Structure formats: C-alpha cells, structure tokens
Amino acid sequence: MTQPRSDATFGAALLDIARHAPTPSEALRAAGIIDAVPELAALATTPQDPVWHPEGDVLVHSLWAADLAAIDADDRGLDADRRALLVLATMLHDLGKPDSTQTRDGRIISHGHAERGAELIRSLGERLELPGSLVRAVAAIAETHMAHVSVRGEPSRRAVRRLRDRLEAAGTSLDDWGVVVRCDGEARGAAARPDASVPWRRVARHLDSR
Numbered sequence: 001m002t003q004p005r006s007d008a009t010f011g012a013a014l015l016d017i018a019r020h021a022p023t024p025s026e027a028l029r030a031a032g033i034i035d036a037v038p039e040l041a042a043l044a045t046t047p048q049d050p051v052w053h054p055e056g057d058v059l060v061h062s063l064w065a066a067d068l069a070a071i072d073a074d075d076r077g078l079d080a081d082r083r084a085l086l087v088l089a090t091m092l093h094d095l096g097k098p099d100s101t102q103t104r105d106g107r108i109i110s111h112g113h114a115e116r117g118a119e120l121i122r123s124l125g126e127r128l129e130l131p132g133s134l135v136r137a138v139a140a141i142a143e144t145h146m147a148h149v150s151v152r153g154e155p156s157r158r159a160v161r162r163l164r165d166r167l168e169a170a171g172t173s174l175d176d177w178g179v180v181v182r183c184d185g186e187a188r189g190a191a192a193r194p195d196a197s198v199p200w201r202r203v204a205r206h207l208d209s210r
Helices: 007-020 024-031 038-045 058-075 080-092 113-127 132-144 157-169 174-186 198-204
Strands: 102-104 107-109
Touching: 007 024, 007 080, 024 058, 038 058, 058 080, 058 174, 080 113, 080 132, 080 174, 113 132, 132 157, 132 174, 157 174, 157 198, 174 198
Parallel strands: none
Antiparallel strands: 102 107
16 A cells, blocks of 8 residues: 655655756646645635736746746756755745735735745745755745835845845845845746846945945
8 A cells, every 4th residue: 555655755855856857847746746735735726916916826926936946046057955945935935825815905915925934934844854954044035035025226235234144144145035036026927027136136246345
C-alpha cells in the first residue's frame, strides 16, 4: 500500500523545483504540490481586483511571478540557493491574500496581506521543514514587498536604509527584494507595471557614498 507523502517530502520537492525547474509553475502542478499544500491551493480560490490584476486569481499571478523570477535567476547565472530564494519569494509573496481579501464598495481589497503572508510563510516553512535561513529571508521579502506603494516618487534615504537593513538582517538584500517587486509588477498581464524597485535601488547605491 502506498504511503501518503509527508509534509517534509513535499517541502523537499518544492525546494528542488525552486532550485532547478526551468518553469516552476509547470513543475509544481506536475508534482501535485499545489493541491497538497492548503496555503497554495487557497490561492486558486482567491479573486483579485481586475483593474489591478486582470490576469486572474492569486495563484495565476503568483505562479507567473515565480516563472519570471526563475528566468531572471537563470539569465544572470545565479547559484541554486539564490535562485530558490527568488523563486520562493515570488511564489509566496501573496500567500496572505486568502486570509485578508474582502470586497468593499464593490472593489476587491487585501489590506494587510503582506504581513499575514509573512506569518504564513514562517509556519509553512516549519511544517515543510524548509531551511530556516531561507524561510526567514523569504518571509522578510514577502512582508515588505508592498513598501514602495506608500511612497510617491523618490523614497527618502532613511526609508531605503531602514528597508535595506531589515532585509539584510533577515539574510537577504534590497536587490533580491527588487527582483520580487519587479516580477510582481510584470505578472499582471495588461495591467503590468514598471519596476517599482528602481528608485529604491538607485537611492541605495548612494547611501554609503556620502
């Protein structure tokens, strides 16, 4: 009799896909991971405001973003560990939307989804037995991936330094955050947005030069 696959087994498969699969979305579906992990399955039943996300539900968006991150990592020849960080961070950046999405005045909103997503990433990472250092980095990116939304134009040096330091304390970087922000913006179909991380990374280059 075939034994059911354990959370740790799914975690190992997820990590291998993030590290090596040319198209993570296809590999995740083929491995049955989306249906097996409730937090991922919930993304498929969570709608998004079509004004901002005409591409479809949260799962469609998240998998598209993960595929874009894989392309970025491969194009730059990044090592498998860095690739896994970028793919998982883009795949899971909206993990909090199922718990935070509601309809208000006819619009679909998801206030607080970044913070809730970070909580879920930490608990999911522990259950799937993913490396703790990887989980901390992925959670930090997810928790801050909306930081640029509250700033119009060029962010202040103080805001950039605070974000950079927070990410580095979690074992990641503003550059990694920038990849997730860019892929998030591009994986919106007709509503694709320019790379919102550009001004943040531009300011960061001058933080220690004065």
